[in-house]
Amino acid sequence: DTANHARRTAYHFQPAKNWQNDPNGPMYHNGMYHLFYQYNPHSALWDIGNLSWGHSVSGDLLNWAALDTALDPTSPFDANGCWSGSATILPGALPAILYTGIDASKEQVQNVAFAKNPSDPLLREWEKPAYNPVIALPADVPGDKFRDPSTAWLGRDGLWRIAVSAEVDGVASTLVYRSKDFVRWERNAAPLHASRAAGMVECPDLFPVAERGEDGLDTSANGAGGVRHVLKLSVMDTLQDYYMVGTYDDAADAFSPAEPERGDDCRSWRRLDYGHVYASKSFFDVRKNRRVLWAWANESDSQADDVARGWSGVQTFPRKMWLAKDGKQLLQWPIEEIETLRRKRAGLWRGTRLGAGAVQEIVGVASSQADVEVVFKIPSLEEAERVDDPNRLLDPQKLCGEKGAAVRGGVGPFGLLVMASGDLHEHTAVFFRVFRHHDKYKLLMCTDLTKSSTRAGVYKPAYGGFVDMDIDDHKTISLRTLIDHSVVESFGGGGRACITARVYPEHVATSSSHLYVFNNGSDAVKVAKLEAWDLATATVNVVVGDHHGL
Numbered sequence: 001d002t003a004n005h006a007r008r009t010a011y012h013f014q015p016a017k018n019w020q021n022d023p024n025g026p027m028y029h030n031g032m033y034h035l036f037y038q039y040n041p042h043s044a045l046w047d048i049g050n051l052s053w054g055h056s057v058s059g060d061l062l063n064w065a066a067l068d069t070a071l072d073p074t075s076p077f078d079a080n081g082c083w084s085g086s087a088t089i090l091p092g093a094l095p096a097i098l099y100t101g102i103d104a105s106k107e108q109v110q111n112v113a114f115a116k117n118p119s120d121p122l123l124r125e126w127e128k129p130a131y132n133p134v135i136a137l138p139a140d141v142p143g144d145k146f147r148d149p150s151t152a153w154l155g156r157d158g159l160w161r162i163a164v165s166a167e168v169d170g171v172a173s174t175l176v177y178r179s180k181d182f183v184r185w186e187r188n189a190a191p192l193h194a195s196r197a198a199g200m201v202e203c204p205d206l207f208p209v210a211e212r213g214e215d216g217l218d219t220s221a222n223g224a225g226g227v228r229h230v231l232k233l234s235v236m237d238t239l240q241d242y243y244m245v246g247t248y249d250d251a252a253d254a255f256s257p258a259e260p261e262r263g264d265d266c267r268s269w270r271r272l273d274y275g276h277v278y279a280s281k282s283f284f285d286v287r288k289n290r291r292v293l294w295a296w297a298n299e300s301d302s303q304a305d306d307v308a309r310g311w312s313g314v315q316t317f318p319r320k321m322w323l324a325k326d327g328k329q330l331l332q333w334p335i336e337e338i339e340t341l342r343r344k345r346a347g348l349w350r351g352t353r354l355g356a357g358a359v360q361e362i363v364g365v366a367s368s369q370a371d372v373e374v375v376f377k378i379p380s381l382e383e384a385e386r387v388d389d390p391n392r393l394l395d396p397q398k399l400c401g402e403k404g405a406a407v408r409g410g411v412g413p414f415g416l417l418v419m420a421s422g423d424l425h426e427h428t429a430v431f432f433r434v435f436r437h438h439d440k441y442k443l444l445m446c447t448d449l450t451k452s453s454t455r456a457g458v459y460k461p462a463y464g465g466f467v468d469m470d471i472d473d474h475k476t477i478s479l480r481t482l483i484d485h486s487v488v489e490s491f492g493g494g495g496r497a498c499i500t501a502r503v504y505p506e507h508v509a510t511s512s513s514h515l516y517v518f519n520n521g522s523d524a525v526k527v528a529k530l531e532a533w534d535l536a537t538a539t540v541n542v543v544v545g546d547h548h549g550l
């Protein structure tokens with residue numbers, strides 16, 4: 001129906017139909033970007049035995065052509081599913097994939113596949129050698145807890161390494177395997193990381209970042225000064241991605257965290273996104289010298305809705321990712337290619353003042369498919385809400401739930417109302433709020449979904465995270481929000497805090513969406529800049545004859 005049709009994204013990656021979850025094996029090779037993804041070719045639901053690797057190619061990370069599936073569960077070592085994994089480009093420009101197979105006896109094993117014809121610009125066919133699996137299930141790991149090989153990196157000894165997730169003696173572990181030839185792999189006795197408390201971790205990613213600047217590094221970069229490493233883990237228990245910056249020693253295959261005070265339980269590490277994303281994976285884009293992150297944003301409505309729509313799951317918009325100056329947090333920003341989709345622009349005059357209770361419409365853009373950048377100036381922090389009990393500042397998501405956009409504050413809430421119906425009955429609020437604890441200020445960012453849809457049976461929480469920056473320094477906070485029908489993907493403080501949400505407003509079946517800027521704090525704020533663009537519809541795996549978008 002119309003509402004379902006209106007949910008389809010215009011520039012966020014989706015297959016033409018059916019179920020998709022984790023991004024797999026992203027890479028740039030021979031002038032082409034490749035994205036593989038966990039795909040069920042038979043339905044809009046995840047099905048334990050039916051996972052294939054969907055495959056699409058792109059010249060610009062915006063427009064995608066769908067190819068046939070690259071890996072299907074047809075061999076004894078993956079008969080019950082081709083699960084997540086990663087790509088590595090071997091010397092001689094030979095792309096290789098390592099992935100988890102659910103074998104004929106339903107055990108998880110690691111397999112290799114090679115591009116059949118490395119000079120085919122589309123890398124359409126993949127060969128799974130008969131000698132698979134290359135890593136059998138270890139004796140101390142349960143059959144259903146051994147998966148998700150990372151992109152390989154080279155150590156100074158010339159050996160390849162990969163990270164693989166496993167539960168060892170009840171402990172969530174990130175194992176390291178080494179290999180000379182990519183075929184015979186040996187496990188390092190000590191895991192790269194182990195956490196007794198986190199539950200099963202999935203999709204480990206270890207990658208280098210430059211200490212200074214925004215450029216990315218090849219996954220094997222290490223040794224020379226100026227390199228830090230990031231360990232990213234996805235925790236099944238919370239369905240969240242966490243990361244820690246640190247140093248990686250390839251002699252011992254050991255990782256030392258930059259913030260050991262956060263402990264071993266990776267659920268207290270930093271969050272990649274405070275919203276609804278999981279199983280992220282990054283790759284080094286040699287074309288533009290940057291590290292690019294993909295992540296899966298699951299649906300937040302029901303399985304019956306997925307079936308009715310015929311598809312489920314999107315990928316976040318590709319994000320460039322680099323290390324902040326503090327050496328502890330990552331910054332994420334939509335890749336610059338998105339700017340080529342920008343069309344009509346609307347905005348506000350510099351210095352527009354938003355008094356207490358102000359709600360101002362940004363007219364002239366279609367708010368269901370837009371890119372919005374706004375910079376707020378806070379004249380004074382005098383009125384910031386005081387919090388004496390530090391425990392109240394421990395759970396930002398809870399705080400966003402208690403102090404939604406409609407709850408009047410001191411400094412904030414101020415921000416955007418997106419995907420709003422003309423009467424504001426439905427709206428998704430993305431906003432900031434400043435708290436003061438003794439002489440310290442804390443900047444909260446929220447995406448409040450409680451009014452996002454009038455429909456029942458949809459998950460509509462208020463998501464939230466603290467933006468790690470000194471708000472009292474510049475008294476300036478930026479917000480970038482990408483709106484794409486059923487996706488609201490926001491970047492606070494120049495990419496310090498990201499919140500991706502899935503929204504299902506009902507009004508889109510009969511009317512268009514509106515965009516507002518608001519302030520519900522008792523203190524006025526200023527809009528130093530506000531620019532909003534209509535975005536054109538990219539060509540994303542569309543079947544010829546299928547028309548959607550604006």
Ligand code: FRU
Nearest residue numbers: 022038083084147202203279
């Ligand atoms: C993460 C995950 C991976 C697994 C894949 C199966 O979402 O559970 O651990 O390989 O999905 O589809």
